[in-house]
Amino acid sequence: MTATTPRPGAPSRQGAATRSLSYLIFASRWLQMPLYLGLIAAQVIYVWQFLKELWHLVDFAFFDHAPAGMEAFTSEATTMLIVLGLVDVVMISNLLIMVIIGGYETFVSRMRLDGHPDQPEWLSHVNANVLKTKLAMSIIGISSIHLLRTFISSGVMDEEGQRQITGEDMMWQTIIHLAFVLSAVALALIDRMSLTAKQREANAERGDEGTHYTVGDAASETSR
Secondary structure (H helix, E strand, C coil), X not given: CCCCCCCCCHHHHHHHHHHHHHHHHHHHHHHXXXXXXXXXXXXXHHHHHHHHHHHHHHHHHHHCCCCCCCCCCXXXXXXXXXXXXXXXXXXXXXXXXXXXXXXXXXXXXXXXCCXXXXXXXXXXXXXXXXXXXXXXXXXXXXXXXXXXXXXXXXCCECCCCCECCCHHHHXXXXXXXXXXXXXXXXXXXXXXXXXXXXHHHHHHHHCCCHHHCCHHHHHHHHHC
16 A cells, blocks of 8 residues: 655645734734723823812812812811822822733733833833732722721711711721732732742842742743
8 A cells, every 4th residue: 555645835834824823813912902092091081080189179178169979078078088089090090001001011012111211110020910919909009098988988977867878888898998908918929829939039139029020030040
């Protein structure tokens, strides 16, 4: 019996098709671009929201016009709540920036900002683990602001003489906040346990956090 010989050029055609499919799958990462552009639009909306909150603060401080729903609050409590609203908007805006820049750098394409004077410090060692930990910490900060606003509003009565914020509301918000804290701690511990001894030693020498160790650093350590 004569063995069947493969046709010349068949493996090359198969390899070309595989490479084309690989390039197509790799190029699909650009489908995330509209998502990041949408987050940039959300950032613009938050800038407008910040200006509105700032105007409420100026209007109350100089013209004694309390924002809607805060007529029953004391002057100090009203000012504190408006300022907390400003801080809340800024923290959410920071969260958006972190997702836009970090997510694009991690999942879409390199920004190639090495040496740029305005490059964020954390962008040089960003990866999926760093991004998750930083997002978790930002969410905890935002949750803390909302919890503080709830505690400040807890002593205010509505028109019927009942508290606007009940003890049960505060209890559930506190439980949810603690759940965020525990989730962030769990993420940090998982990232730290995933590091090897060499990676921990390198982080200790540089004074970085455990999650700052990047894939490029691991490759350089392996090649030594």
